[in-house]
Amino acid sequence: MTALHPMRKRLRHLPSGLIASAVLLVVGVGVGGLLLAVLARAGWAGLLPMGVAIMGGALGWTVAQAVWTWRARIPYVEIDEQ
Numbered sequence: 142m143t144a145l146h147p148m149r150k151r152l153r154h155l156p157s158g159l160i161a162s163a164v165l166l167v168v169g170v171g172v173g174g175l176l177l178a179v180l181a182r183a184g185w186a187g188l189l190p191m192g193v194a195i196m197g198g199a200l201g202w203t204v205a206q207a208v209w210t211w212r213a214r215i216p217y218v219e220i221d222e223q
Contacts, residue, residue: 177191
């Protein structure tokens with residue numbers, strides 16, 4: 142049996158994680174779309190505000206993550222010169 146390079150050992154599990162994330166995304170979008178379709182058929186007046194709130198929340202979350210990523214110090218890359 143040959144020894145695997147440490148990075149190769151870590152990357153072995155990457156496809157299963159990506160597949161799980163993709164399945165969860167598809168199921169989540171499907172259930173959310175189904176829920177919105179049911180609410181639209183019922184004539185619910187709050188459908189548009191809920192859709193706008195979901196888009197605003199997703200945009201806010203994305204911006205917050207981008208700002209955090211931009212400002213974060215990565216200790217193993219950004220080492221202070223002393």
